[in-house]
Amino acid sequence: MWRVPRQLCAHLLRGSKLSDAWNRPAAFMSTLLINQAQYAWLKELGLREENEGVYNGSWGGRGEVSLEMGKILVEGVGEVQEYVDICDYAVGLSRMIGGPILPSERPGHALIEQWNPVGLVGIITAFNFPVAVYGWNNAIAMICGNVCLWKGAPTTSLISVAVTKIIAKVLEDNKLPGAICSLTCGGADIGTAMAKDERVNLLSFTGSTQVGKQVALMVQERFGRSLLELGGNNAIIAFEDADLSLVVPSALFAAVGTAGQRCTTARRLFLHESIHDEVVNRLKKAYAQIRVGNPWDSNVLYGPLHTKQSVSMFLGAVEEAKKEGGTVVYGGKVMDRPGNYVEPTIVTGLAHDASIAHTETFAPILYVFKFKSEEEVFAWNNEVKQGLSSSIFTKDLGRIFRWLGPKGSDCGIVNVNIPTSGAEIGGAFGGEKHTGGGRESGSDAWKQYMRRSTCTINYSKDLPLAQGIKFQ
Numbered sequence: 001m002w003r004v005p006r007q008l009c010a011h012l013l014r015g016s017k018l019s020d021a022w023n024r025p026a027a028f029m030s031t032l033l034i035n036q037a038q039y040a041w042l043k044e045l046g047l048r049e050e051n052e053g054v055y056n057g058s059w060g061g062r063g064e065v066s067l068e069m070g071k072i073l074v075e076g077v078g079e080v081q082e083y084v085d086i087c088d089y090a091v092g093l094s095r096m097i098g099g100p101i102l103p104s105e106r107p108g109h110a111l112i113e114q115w116n117p118v119g120l121v122g123i124i125t126a127f128n129f130p131v132a133v134y135g136w137n138n139a140i141a142m143i144c145g146n147v148c149l150w151k152g153a154p155t156t157s158l159i160s161v162a163v164t165k166i167i168a169k170v171l172e173d174n175k176l177p178g179a180i181c182s183l184t185c186g187g188a189d190i191g192t193a194m195a196k197d198e199r200v201n202l203l204s205f206t207g208s209t210q211v212g213k214q215v216a217l218m219v220q221e222r223f224g225r226s227l228l229e230l231g232g233n234n235a236i237i238a239f240e241d242a243d244l245s246l247v248v249p250s251a252l253f254a255a256v257g258t259a260g261q262r263c264t265t266a267r268r269l270f271l272h273e274s275i276h277d278e279v280v281n282r283l284k285k286a287y288a289q290i291r292v293g294n295p296w297d298s299n300v301l302y303g304p305l306h307t308k309q310s311v312s313m314f315l316g317a318v319e320e321a322k323k324e325g326g327t328v329v330y331g332g333k334v335m336d337r338p339g340n341y342v343e344p345t346i347v348t349g350l351a352h353d354a355s356i357a358h359t360e361t362f363a364p365i366l367y368v369f370k371f372k373s374e375e376e377v378f379a380w381n382n383e384v385k386q387g388l389s390s391s392i393f394t395k396d397l398g399r400i401f402r403w404l405g406p407k408g409s410d411c412g413i414v415n416v417n418i419p420t421s422g423a424e425i426g427g428a429f430g431g432e433k434h435t436g437g438g439r440e441s442g443s444d445a446w447k448q449y450m451r452r453s454t455c456t457i458n459y460s461k462d463l464p465l466a467q468g469i470k471f472q
């Protein structure tokens with residue numbers, strides 16, 4: 001199974017200015033991470049000196065998800081655990097997949113639904129969950145009888161290689177070919193090839209709405225099947241009867257967890273006018289206590305953004321919020337420390353329909369709004385183009401069920417008294433509108449990885465036709 005990634009790496013290296021390891025200065029070679037004792041595990045991944053990206057950064061690390069993605073250690077460990085959990089879930093699910101036996105209007109006949117594998121499932125994942133999202137797709141796709149081709153994010157390739165090596169060992173131990181779970185590395189050119197190739201029976205794509213739309217069009221052009229997990233402009237709503245001891249930590253976790261780089265990150269916070277000022281003040285105090293630092297420190301709760309580009313997008317969004325009438329009441333700046341660290345930020349005073357508030361920025365920026373009534377705030381929750389996650393905080397039972405009903409949230413994840421992020425694997429994960437409509441992980445999401453046939457069986461000696469038609 002290593003032929004594909006190695007051939008791709010060789011192809012990429014041939015086009016690189018530094019592709020010939022023997023032409024590199026000795027001093028440069030000595031700085032490669034792969035030649036340092038504490039990074040010996042890189043060689044265990046099958047990497048060589050000529051693999052690009054294996055360079056001497058200013059960070060330290062031991063090989064966790066945090067090394068490439070930058071998320072804090074506890075979240076990295078939790079993400080790996082999520083893959084383990086979905087494997088456990090999938091094993092049980094494998095004994096329950098099946099279609100119903102349906103009554104037939106014709107005597108001596110039976111109708112059954114037969115579910116079969118789609119074949120090859122292409123999986124394109126994003127940088128923010130470089131293990132878990134692949135796990136959601138891979139585990140369910142495999143128990144449905146499919147094989148997988150994975151393209152991880154170009155900026156988290158080591159994680160993709162490490163995960164694939166683990167899977168390859170498991171398959172080998174069970175006398176199965178490693179190609180069942182193949183890996184390819186690369187950028188948009190590889191993703192485009194997967195989207196256009198008719199041999200990819202289902203393409204699962206996780207990423208931005210903009211790119212997801214392009215993927216969907218390419219797949220649809222060949223009448224293929226796609227599963228889209230795209231952006232989310234998620235909101236938390238706190239009513240006047242909300243338990244503020246739940247609201248504040250929930251908003252904190254949802255807004256700054258993973259440095260605001262989750263698709264389920266809370267980007268909008270709607271507060272009833274009677275509690276607005278108190279909640280904002282409590283949030284500011286809570287933000288001031290966030291432990292910022294090295295993501296490999298188990299005591300740290302807030303790490304860096306993934307790339308310099310993310311920092312630029314953060315700064316651009318803050319400036320745009322100011323131009324549109326917002327006030328930065330906390331944060332808003334780049335931190336004076338090595339790495340892609342920005343201050344977790346709270347912005348108040350914007351109109352609910354401000355352009356920047358309707359734009360998903362993958363950064364820890366929380367826009368806070370006042371509202372007066374249930375009717376208006378439910379409408380404000382739904383007015384953005386995405387429909388991934390949403391949550392209200394209230395003790396009103398009637399309001400809870402209105403929120404869950406047809407006039408409530410239009411999102412795929414609709415929560416009550418918990419944050420917008422932190423979904424469990426047992427439920428279907430995904431959203432509506434520009435979020436793409438795809439569902440992964442639990443519930444009946446397995447159906448996306450299979451094709452359904454309705455089968456009619458005649459076990460009689462007669463040939464009655466449906467609808468009582470006589471053809472004689």
